Amino acid sequence: MRAARYYGEGDVRIEDVEPDDVGPNDVRIDVAACGICGSDLHEYAAGPMTIPTEPHPVTGEALPFTIGHEIGGTVAEVGENVDVAVGTTVAVNPIVWCGSCRPCERGDYHLCENGGFVGLSRNGGFAENVVVSAEKVVPVPDAVSPELASLVEPFSVGLHAVHQADLSAGESVVVFGGGPIGNTVAQAARAANAGPVYLSEPQDARREAAERVGVEHVIDPMETDPVEHVRAATGGVDVAFEVAGIEQTLNQAIDVTRAGGRTTIVSLFEESATVHPTDVVTRERTVNGTAAFHGGPRSQEEAGVTARNFADGTLDPEALVTARIALEDIVEEGFERLLDPDSQEMKVLVQP
Template sequence: MKAAVYYGPNKLEIDDVPEPDPRPGTVKLLVGYNGICGTDLHEYYAGPIFVPTEPHPLTGAQLPLTMGHEFSGTITAVGDGVTGWSEGDRVAVEPVYRCGTCAPCRAGNYNVCAQIGFHGLMSDGGMAEFSIVPTEMLHRLPDSVGLELGALVEPMSVAYHAATLGDVSAGDTAVVFGAGPIGIGLWFALRGKGLEDVFVVEPSPTRRAAIEALGATTLDPGGADVPAFIAEHTRGAGADAVFDAAGVTPAVATALACVGSRKPMVSVAIYEKPLETPLLNLVMNESRIQGSLCYTGADFEAVIALMAQGAYDTTGWVTRISLDDVIDEGFEALHAGTKMKVLVDPNEGK
């Protein structure tokens, strides 16, 4: 079968690899779509970062390996001991390996497992025609949710988890910084939680236009005093939560200037450079920074339920490509900023 195999920085090859068979406790998936994530870009251009160069403690896998951790598929075979799943079932994959014994795992917070691993980063993943997946990673897709949306459940669950940590509810004001895929996911999640007063701050005209077409209200930080606008809009109270999906110093500084007293800035971005955090703002406002990592199964189920209700729309920001085009039309296009979200179809035309 064809697979996108990662060998190191700037070396991702479409190879012909052996088609795998399911092991006990796993299923074999015919991959529907696999999304290219920002983490994949970091690995391709600057890695290996998360991809292990010696056997991972939970998976035993190491470089080289097949990439892809945002994917959906259809079960074509089940391994020994598998119950509750059958050939033809359509699923989204929650790609987290966890130890089950560390303190976070014992508390139910396996998304911050001390030995966390990801299918497609610490094992062969979904950027291939087939993938072998443990049953604990499977989430059933209802008939109303197609495989394209199914591949977006993972990144949308990253955003939904962050939105939940913001502890907001209907009637609150929220501000999202960054209108990339996670920022878009935050807007969908907040709307799904009943918030109508949500602003998205984004300097790129292209990204602003894309999320505005979905119905969002945007602010251009280059043309508006965002903290002054939020202060006036909230009668001085500030936002009930702000969310950083941008990962750059100006966004963080502006976000902290917008957040209300004793309210959170939820950080769901990856920071490539050290940040200077204005602690005085936090002290004087008694506000806080809340980190957000990944998701749990509850976030997956919540996103799938919202998708079944028609709450997510891929119009204008999602592009579909074949596996053969994954470098030029996928990684290079995303790196250049000419595309926002790319879904790879490894079985195009089959």
């Protein structure tokens, strides 16, 4: 089969590979679509970062291997111990965990001390099919297409961020960064009946995506100071989400909250950032982080909710999709285009 294999910085090759075998507890999925994630872009542009160059402690794999972890498709083959029916439309919970460290023992598999991801620590979904353990399969309702099932993973990240922020109905929210994950956070906040919801994003296409799903207040920070604007309207929001990954937006996310407000950091930072702790202390603010979403048996708590919200229209995954490309075009039409600072692409789905 054809697959996109990661060899290192700027080096992704489309190759013919032998499909992985299906073990007794495994599932083979024919991949309808696999989304290009920001973490894939980081690895392509500056990696290997999280991709192992030596055998991974859980998977035993190291580069080169097939990347891609935002996977949707149809079950094609199952192992003898698996009760998922062939033909079922599924998403994939890509989190890899060891099961024996302290976070795993308390059920926080997404915080595993030895963990990783399908597509970042072992073969993933930029391929015609992918084999995963049955516990990673998330069946989705009939109303969700195999293609859009690939977006269950990033939308679950947004839902988990809202859970980590302990967001309540009626609380005011601002999201700094309107990329794919920033937009999933904004949609999840709206689904939680937060309001008003603000989003600050310099790129036109990303602001437009937020407007399409009903985000009430969309700000271009190149024209309007988002902190001054939001504070003038609200006196300081209850919850801010940092989803841009730069020092400026981190400080803005802290500064814009009210006394006792909360800031949740969602993005991964390529460089260190400086904040003034006094700004947190004197206003009794809280700053926390959020990582992926619940893995293991608990993955259904968030991925399952996300899939149902796709089906009933509470969340709109199609609003994020700006391109669908063939596997053979993943480098030029995928990675390179998304990394172009002038590109208006949002979410690119690769259709093997």
